[in-house]
Amino acid sequence: MTAAIKHPGWIRGALGAILGAAFGFALVVALRKASGLPAYQTEQTGYPQVVVPLITGPLGFLLGFGCFDYWLRWAAGMPTIPEDHSQHGAKSWKDYFHFNTDHKVIGIQYICTTFFFFFVGGLMAMLIRAELAQPGTQIVDAATYNSLFSTHAVLMIFVFVIPVFAGIANYVLPLMIGAPDMAFPRLNALSFWMLPLAGLLFIGSFLAPGGAFDAGWTGYAPLSTGAPLGQSFFNLGVQFAGASSIATALNFLVTIITMRAPGMTFWRMPLLVWANLSTSLLVVAATPFIAGVQFMVLFDRALHTNFFQFAGGGDVVSYQHIFWFYSHPAVYIMMLPGFGIISEVISTHARKPIFGYRLMALALIGIVVLSYSVWAHHMFVAGMFSWLRVPMMITTLLIAVPTGIKIFSWIGTLYFGKIHTYSTAMLFALAFIVTFTIGGISGVMLGMVPIDIHVSDTYFIVAHIHFVLFGGSVFTIFAGIYHWFPKITGRMYDEKLGRVHFWGTLFGTWVTFIPMHWVGMDGMPRRVADYATQFGNWNLLISCGAFILGAIQLVFLYNMIVSWRFGPKAEGNPWRANSIEWLVSSPPPIYNFPEIPRVVGGPYEYGVPGARHAIMPGESVEAPKAEPTVVGSA
Amino acid sequence: MYGRLPIAKMLAATVVMTAAISAVMLSINWDGQEASTAAPKIDDLLNVMIVLSSLVFSLVIVALFYALWKFKAKPGDESDGEPIHGNTKLEIAWTVIPTIIVLFGAGYSWSVLSDIEKLDKNPLTVDVFSQQYAWSFGYPGKGNAYVQGEMHVPLNRQIQFKMHAQDVIHSFWVPEWRIKKDNVPGITTTAIVTPDKLGTYQLICTELCGFGHASMRAKVVVETPANFQKWVSGLEEKVPAPLAESINQDTETNPTPINAGGA
Numbered sequence: 001m002t003a004a005i006k007h008p009g010w011i012r013g014a015l016g017a018i019l020g021a022a023f024g025f026a027l028v029v030a031l032r033k034a035s036g037l038p039a040y041q042t043e044q045t046g047y048p049q050v051v052v053p054l055i056t057g058p059l060g061f062l063l064g065f066g067c068f069d070y071w072l073r074w075a076a077g078m079p080t081i082p083e084d085h086s087q088h089g090a091k092s093w094k095d096y097f098h099f100n101t102d103h104k105v106i107g108i109q110y111i112c113t114t115f116f117f118f119f120v121g122g123l124m125a126m127l128i129r130a131e132l133a134q135p136g137t138q139i140v141d142a143a144t145y146n147s148l149f150s151t152h153a154v155l156m157i158f159v160f161v162i163p164v165f166a167g168i169a170n171y172v173l174p175l176m177i178g179a180p181d182m183a184f185p186r187l188n189a190l191s192f193w194m195l196p197l198a199g200l201l202f203i204g205s206f207l208a209p210g211g212a213f214d215a216g217w218t219g220y221a222p223l224s225t226g227a228p229l230g231q232s233f234f235n236l237g238v239q240f241a242g243a244s245s246i247a248t249a250l251n252f253l254v255t256i257i258t259m260r261a262p263g264m265t266f267w268r269m270p271l272l273v274w275a276n277l278s279t280s281l282l283v284v285a286a287t288p289f290i291a292g293v294q295f296m297v298l299f300d301r302a303l304h305t306n307f308f309q310f311a312g313g314g315d316v317v318s319y320q321h322i323f324w325f326y327s328h329p330a331v332y333i334m335m336l337p338g339f340g341i342i343s344e345v346i347s348t349h350a351r352k353p354i355f356g357y358r359l360m361a362l363a364l365i366g367i368v369v370l371s372y373s374v375w376a377h378h379m380f381v382a383g384m385f386s387w388l389r390v391p392m393m394i395t396t397l398l399i400a401v402p403t404g405i406k407i408f409s410w411i412g413t414l415y416f417g418k419i420h421t422y423s424t425a426m427l428f429a430l431a432f433i434v435t436f437t438i439g440g441i442s443g444v445m446l447g448m449v450p451i452d453i454h455v456s457d458t459y460f461i462v463a464h465i466h467f468v469l470f471g472g473s474v475f476t477i478f479a480g481i482y483h484w485f486p487k488i489t490g491r492m493y494d495e496k497l498g499r500v501h502f503w504g505t506l507f508g509t510w511v512t513f514i515p516m517h518w519v520g521m522d523g524m525p526r527r528v529a530d531y532a533t534q535f536g537n538w539n540l541l542i543s544c545g546a547f548i549l550g551a552i553q554l555v556f557l558y559n560m561i562v563s564w565r566f567g568p569k570a571e572g573n574p575w576r577a578n579s580i581e582w583l584v585s586s587p588p589p590i591y592n593f594p595e596i597p598r599v600v601g602g603p604y605e606y607g608v609p610g611a612r613h614a615i616m617p618g619e620s621v622e623a624p625k626a627e628p629t630v631v632g633s634a
Numbered sequence: 635m636y637g638r639l640p641i642a643k644m645l646a647a648t649v650v651m652t653a654a655i656s657a658v659m660l661s662i663n664w665d666g667q668e669a670s671t672a673a674p675k676i677d678d679l680l681n682v683m684i685v686l687s688s689l690v691f692s693l694v695i696v697a698l699f700y701a702l703w704k705f706k707a708k709p710g711d712e713s714d715g716e717p718i719h720g721n722t723k724l725e726i727a728w729t730v731i732p733t734i735i736v737l738f739g740a741g742y743s744w745s746v747l748s749d750i751e752k753l754d755k756n757p758l759t760v761d762v763f764s765q766q767y768a769w770s771f772g773y774p775g776k777g778n779a780y781v782q783g784e785m786h787v788p789l790n791r792q793i794q795f796k797m798h799a800q801d802v803i804h805s806f807w808v809p810e811w812r813i814k815k816d817n818v819p820g821i822t823t824t825a826i827v828t829p830d831k832l833g834t835y836q837l838i839c840t841e842l843c844g845f846g847h848a849s850m851r852a853k854v855v856v857e858t859p860a861n862f863q864k865w866v867s868g869l870e871e872k873v874p875a876p877l878a879e880s881i882n883q884d885t886e887t888n889p890t891p892i893n894a895g896g897a
Binding site: 146215220314315351352354382383397401404407411421433434441454458521523529 | 662664665666676680683687690691694695697698701702705706707712715716717725733737739744746751801802803805809812816817819820823838839841842845846847848849
């Protein structure tokens, strides 16, 4: 027992959480007593005796769990435990439940944790659709309904889509650039362990008096500043998810900039690396805005500041400006890594170099720059100054151009290729092109102020976001998971079940989200627990689609778990791909490479006679061919 | 030379598909009944966008499916495709042409926006008050007459709604008018509508405002000016003091009127 307390791990972590929470609680009570106030405060927005432990408890857990051990020892002048990498790799499933600085272990931890939250959030979606299958109130009351869709969105955005991309990149990216690990392995582990804490805070808010947060994932003030205690769980959960995101983005930036293998110039980086470079640029600059604005809401709630309380001179609309200054770039944070995945999958399975590689990379950078100048298109009817609408409309429509470039280039990549569709990853990539085009088209329509005035805050918006986030991001996530499954697990998944999952998901997506466009335009607002009877049949159809979509995900879960355990052994390079992660064994050796590989050419030189992307250690070194110049198609 | 593509046939297929999709899409009345002067203008914009979108969608589908049909690998073929890295002219084309299309869309939208927000010389001002979970209305030009849950407006006269929220943000939407505007605590927001069809409509709150959000509705009646005059003079209540005060305390969103300069 004493050993368990002395060494980092779950027991010390739990102890840390309890002590941390107790410390926070005692601090509040003592300070309140000292100020002559009653020990507890149970005003609906207050509860400092709960809110402060919600900060100190998770921090205590991180301390106890060992996330800070190295730095604390160093700061305290104690001898640091030499990093001998002995804890790299995972020998059994139990090792995934420990603090580990190996990027491959952390990648798997990320992916599994985020998929756990995907299924929890998915269950909430099922409850939402069950309630909406018929007009009237059936299974949940209106307040619970508000909590359900708010939590659904928050889980999917903050602890599924954003971090699952970080997980995939965590595993793949260092291998891809020929690096032995991420630049800051300890920071990487800390970033991961903040994530489940954020998820637990979001889900835990259901236990708060007054129920889970119910102001939508957007948490608009002053609805959020006056909401019950659950809202504070959201405010704090976002801090943990945000800190995790920012630290990971910094880690990716430094890794990509400083740790590329010799010879890997920027123009030889695979597009997944470009995509994560662009995403990280967005995260480091934009995420502090949502962290800040949620602190401001928390201060309004708990400390009675007046950032957004109009009665105290606050400015209600400024919440939306700060919120969307993060949350619009966040849309691209949830999309750009997916663009990277699609480029890898399509090029590999079409056996063709990416069409217009440099323009593809520049388009990513173009999206990064433009995405900072479009936030107010979420606010065309919000009552902001009206002059801002037209400039924001123009930038919003212009962002369709670099996005279009990517779509056209993927299609261009297919031409004169040898397209293989046996892999479920490729099926998802191809379907992504179609569904994302529809999401993009409805996005252009929404960008036009007069159309937006009509459809803003209706089901048209719900249709649009699900087409870009489910038909877009989640399809790319599935493509990525299937594509790198053999690499990560060392085993092949079942393609037959993969196909069932693919066709079911495609069918479910269309049946669920296509009709939503129509009911929205025809007059059904979003975020309602009940609706006019005229929309009854459409909603029943939508709910049926949603249940199919939900049920088919169980096939995916089964396929992943069973194949991971019993699937046939995978070769190092089952897709005959070029990038470096495929040139090592599956799963890769514990330290990735005995010696750093040398990069001698572009990443997508399919069909170029004698072209190589990288030369692995131990290979006979031929004189690298001159990099082929851009060849016209005609 | 890597072989020729049947460009003419593909373009023809794209045109046919665009025409077919547009025909189906345009035959559907997406937005429902039109009951304001703004509605047909917004719907026209939507229809133009539907045709342009059908074109883009058809182009993507034809190009994608032709590639999948023509360049699908034969079973057992493990060779690579042609090492084509790009085509500068094509890349410039698919950067410039979409830019022109979206800038056209932006210009068209801008002109529609200026048009539907043009202020008449003699609009009827209606104060809209929203609070969890009810609507009420004041008529400052009619001796501050006040009514809850039901709003009447005259036909064919421009109405300028001045909106005031008492607690959280609400949003004012009458789908048949195609007009929506948030009601924001602390500021006055404005929307302009000229109803041009008699009838009874529903005012819907579209900004999440709490557990009663879904049922926050009000009745809207568009009637002849004579009937409206009769109805409004029959109202006995006056705008209550707290609401009248909120009008005075609210700041204007736009210090100058909408479209100063009269676009």
